[in-house]
Amino acid sequence: MAESEVQERRIVVAVDEGEESMYALSWCLKNVVSQVSKDTIILLYAKPISSVYPSVDGTGYMFSSDIIASMENYRRNLADCVMEKANNLCKDLPNIKVETRAQNGDPRDVICDVVEKINADLLVMGTHGYGLIKRAFLGSVSNHCAQNVKCPVLIVKKPKSVGNSSVCK
Template sequence: MAAEKQVMVIGADDSEESHYALEWTLDHFFKPFGGDTAPFKLIIVHAKPSVSSVVGFVGAGAEILPIVDADLKKMAARVTEKAKEFCASKSVTDVVVEVMEGDARNVLCEAAERHHASILVVGSHGYGAIKRAFLGSVSDYCAHQAHCTVMIVKKPKTKH
C-alpha cells in the first residue's frame, strides 16, 4: 500500500513574487520526481478579498458593490487559471486550487490547518520595514501563526 502524500499549500495571487514562488516550488519539489509522483499533494490557495475590505465603509453606494465583487471574482479566476496552466506546463496535474474569501494571512493559515499541511509556501514581496508596518506582511504572519513549516520564497533582486 502506497504511503499517503504529505500536503503542501501554496499561496497564489497576481504578483510576480507569487508566480516566482510557485515556479520555484514546482522546480524544486515536483520536477525532480516527474511532476505527479512527487511526495506532496499540492493545494494552491488564492485569498479573494471581501468586497467590504476593498470598497471600505467610506460611503460607496450599494450599486458599486456587485461591480467590485464581479471584478474580484474575475481576478480570482484569472489567478487560479494561470496557476493551473503553469502547473500543467511543468507536468504537475494533480493540483487542487481553492479560492477562499478573506485576508490572505488568515486564509493561508486556515487552509494549511484544514488540509493538515506539512508545508505552507508563500512568496515574499520584499517590503521594507515601513511598508511592512503599514501593509502587514503575509509571510511574517504565516511564519508565526501557521501550525506547520512555512517556507518563504524570495525572488532574487535584479542587479543593475
C-alpha cells in the same frame, strides 16, 4: 532491499495577483516537487473582503448596487485569472494532483486556517520584499503565517533580476 515509499505530501501554495507568488509556485515546482512523488498541490487564493461602508444616514450604501456588483465581479474575475495562471504552471506535472481554493477573508487568516484544516505538510509563499516601514504599516502575510502555522513554511524571494509585472491586468 525494499523499494522506498513514494512521498504523498499536501503542499499549500499561496497565490495572488503579484508576480512574487507565481515565482514562488514555479520555484516550488522545480525544486520541491519530485517527478516520482504523489504530491497534492493546493493553490490557495485569499480574496480580501471588500470595504463597502453604509452611509451615515442609514439610507443604504455609499455606492450604488451597480458599483458594488461591478466590484464583486472584478474580484471574482481577478481570482479566476490568478487561478488560471497558477494552474497553467502546474499542468505538465504527471503525478501531481492540483486543487484550487479561493476563499474570502484576510490572507493571513485564510492561509493559516486552510493549512491547519487540511493538515498541510508544507506552506509555500512568495514575499513582496517590503522594507521595514511598509511592512510595519501593511503587515507581512508571510511573517504572520510563518509564526502561526504548524507545518514548515518556505518563503521564496523573487530575485530582482526577474521582471516585475502583475499576473492579471
